[in-house]
Amino acid sequence: MGFTRFFLFQLYCSWVFFIYSSHSLQSSQTQILHQLRKQLEYPNSLEIWNTTSAAIDLCFLSSLQVNISCQDNSVTEIRIHGDKVRQQSDLLRFKGYAIPNQTLSESFSMDSFFTTLGRLNSLRVLSLVSLGIWGSIPDKIHRLDSLEYLDLSSNFLFGSIPSGITRMVNLQTLVLDDNFFNGSLPNGLDSLSNLQILDLSLNKFDSQLPILPKNITTVSLNNNSFSSIIPLQYTSLDQIQRLDLSFNSLTGNPPSGLFSLKNISYLNLGFNNLSGLLPVDLICSNSIESVDISNNNMKGSLPSCLVTAKSSKYNRNCFSNGLDQKPESDCAETVERRRRRRSNGKKIGALVGIIGAVLVFVMGILWFGFGLISRVLGSRETSEKHLLQKSGEDNNSVSGFNTNVLSTARYISQVGKGSEEGVHSHRLFSLEELMEATNNFNDSTLMGDGSSYGKLYKGRLENGTKVVIRCFSVSKKYTMRNLKLRLDLLARLRHPHLVCFLGHCIDGSGRTESDDTEKVYLIYEYVSNGNYSSKLSDNGLETALKWPDRLAVLVGVAKAIHFLHTGVIPGFFNNRLKSNNILLNEHRMAKLSDYGFSIIADEIGKSEGKGDGVKSWQMKFLEDDIYSFGFILLESLVGPSVSGRREAFMSNEMASLGDLDNRKKIIDPVVLGSCSQESLTIAISITEKCINPGSITRPSFEDVLWNLQYAAQVQANADGEQRSEPLPR
Structure with missing residues (x-):
């Protein structure tokens, strides 16, 4: 009997040891993670690591900014989102060297950093965003040969992309947008047969357009200085769904085959130097949803398939039969x-x-x-190429998220598969958790009721995290599976300027014979510093939002909306844009709330859509996101009081904004006291275009974002010149 007990005890110990060893992290891997933290100069995002010293915890310890995933005792995924958000002034200040409080220090070494990363042999996902990383990517990056996903967006990287990256044959997603790359692209990108997503937007590349892998689905090369013709090879990319080549210096006649690619849904060639004729009988793909060839030098007759496309922009060309074309004198020139x-x-x-x-x-x-x-x-x-060009005409931005973290629905599903091995940033909540967080949904936690679908509650989770909980009802009849699929897509949207959707809870316990509904709870991060509308009403000397602050908010929100429109296929439109849906955190960083409800509004409306509730979510055709954002711009210029007198303002005062004297009577005094006239004029111009009653003449969100960034850059230059002026004696 004693022997049997001893045997069972030994068996139990062996079983416990096996379970622990199969899930624990090797000590060497833990040391590498802490070394990376040191090299990144202890970012605030990684303060969560201070709470534990156990190796296993690093694999399961997660936050909104950090996620580490492990498998078979090794690190397989690193996602870190920092708080070094790029400022407009950085476009002029950054010359290839460290900037205090914006980049990592002068002692930071890219070579040493990638040497450390190379020791993580099983790493498949690497995302290091807004961490102030600066320097040129070393060729030794090819040592990360297991990488499938690489995102280094919104940092201070420059020079050329090393040729070693073409040896990373497992790479599926490469995101390097919103940096300062100013060199060339390596030959051989087309050899990356698994590459599906390529985002090099918002840099300074000035080489020829690269030859692309045949299976690629999403390409974003916009906002650079590419100056070649569009390669004919692009017409054979049968899998491509999204191609953005806008805001470059491309020349020649765009290949007509681009418009008929069988899977293309978004094609943007706007703001280039393209010229020539398009065939009158041009064939457009049945899958194409958005085409932009505006602001080029195309001539001849506008093909009929572009006129009838779902969303087509062809203004500012030389077409003989198109609206809003360039003057004949410009075309003759x-x-x-x-x-x-x-x-x-x-x-x-x-x-x-x-x-x-x-x-x-x-x-x-x-x-x-x-x-x-x-x-x-x-x-x-072969001399050094890392010295930066002057950025006087740069239109870089933070894409915020950058950059574009998600580009297509296919990409979302891939990330979902990868996340199943680690900790979800979005998760299912139990009703008990939510009741505990809100003290059984006590009235003291109620934040809003009646202004939109459902009620809003403020809560605190068990770990101390503050959250906002939206509660509404949906019909149980035929809709729940559809609703879950839509919520799953909404849950995977991640952008620095979007309020983070943390999870949801679906509860049907309250169902009765007469109440065939279920309660749905959506849980969001709590943003602590109020909404943009209330800040615009604040005229305090120290607390009022001055013009540079308002521009920073507008640029951030524009990046988020641009991401919702073009960063995901299909895009998210009708995002209920209002100034009180723009929230500010403690750093006055803007975050858009109530986004994406257009994809679930019809599901909610089936059970709650009495009266005109659904219409408040699904705006009328003219009141699209650009139109609504135009009025947010107008509130930023004039003040929030204009929201209650839109029609009167447009008919009586809008035209007066073009006159400098009348402008002083209309513009918010806080704006007048803190703006440069040139920056203000740019903002007024884009505002007028956004709220134009004719939707076909409104700008794209790329145009809006570019103009706002330009206005911010002009303002930063003016502020810098003012600070450098000598004091009067």
Whole structure:
């Protein structure tokens, strides 16, 4: 009997040891994580690691900013989102060196950092966003050969993308947007056969457009300085769904095959130097939902399939049958410029031929001299490329999230599969948790009732996290499976300027024979510093939002909306944009709330949609997001009182904003006292375009974002000049 007990005890100990060893993290892996934390100079995001010293906890300890996933005793996923949000002034200040309080310090070494990362042999997901990382990516990045997902957006990276990245054959997603890359792209990107998502937007690349992998689905190369023609190879990308080449310097005639790609749903070629004719019988793909070829030099007749497309922008071209085209004088100038360029090209070609003949003759006589010269020229070509160009015309931004964290629904599902091994940032809550968090939904925790669907409660979870809980009812008949799918898609939207959707709870315990409904609870992060509308009403000397602060809020929200429109397929529209749905955290960073409800509004409306409730969520056609955002811009200029007199303002006062004298009577005094006239004029111009009654003439959100960033940059320059002026004696 004693032997049996001893045997069972030994078996139990072996079982416990096996369970622990199969889930615990190797000590060497823990040391690497702490070394990375040290090299990142102890970011605030990783303060959560101070709460534990046990290795196993690092694999399961998670927050909104940090997630570490492990498998088989090794780290497989690192996601860290920092708080070093890029400022508009950084566009001019950053010259390739550390900036105090914005980048990591001068002692930071990219080479050492990637050497440490290379020791994580099982790492498949690496996301390091807004951490102030600066420098050039070393070629040794190829040592991370297990990586499937790489996101280094919204940092201070510059130079060229190393050729070693083309050896990372498992890579499926590459996101490097919102940096300062100003070199070239490596040859061989098309060899990355698994690559599906490529985002290099908001940089300074000035090379030719790259040849792309044939299975790629999402490409964002916008807001750079690419200056080549569009490769014909792009017309063979049968899997591509989203292609954004806007805001570059592309030339030539866009290949007509781009418009007929069988899976393309979003195509943006706007704001380039494209020219030539499109076939009158151009074929547009049945899957295409949005086409933008505006602000180019296209001429001839506008193809009928672009006119009838769901969302098509072709203004500011030279089409003979399109609305809002360039003046004939501008189009004629374009033709003349092209003729001169051809003439100059012939002359240059003849001159090059003569020079070539002379060089051949000289080589035959002085071959040894030529060898010396070629070595000198070669050394010049391989000189350092990391020095930054001046950014006077830069339109970089934080994409916030950047950058675009999610680009397509396919990408969302991939992230979902990867997250199942670690800790979900979005999770299911129990009703008991929510009742405890709100003291049984006590009236003292009620934040709102009647202004929108359901009630809003403020709560505190067991771990101390403050949350906001929205409660509403939905019909049980045929809708719950559909609703869960929609909530799952909404849950995976992540952007620095979106209020984070933490989880949900569906409770049907209160069902009766006469009440065929279920309660749904949506749990969001609590944003502590009030809403934008109330801040606009604050005229306190120290607390009022001055013009630069308002621009920062508007740029942040515009990035979030642009992400909702174009960062996910299908896009999220009708986002109930109002100034009181823009929340500010303790750092006055803007976060948009109540977004994405257009995809679940019809499900909610089936059970609660009495009267015109659904209409309040699904705006009328004219009141789209751009139109609504235009009135947020107007409130930022004039004050929140304008929201109650829209029609009167547009008919009586709107036209007066163009006059400097009348402007002083209308614009908020806080704005007038803190703005430059040039920055203000830019903002007024884009506001007028956004609230134009004709939806076809409204700008795209790329246009809105670019103009707001430009206004912020102009304002930052003016503020800098004012600070540098000598004090009067």
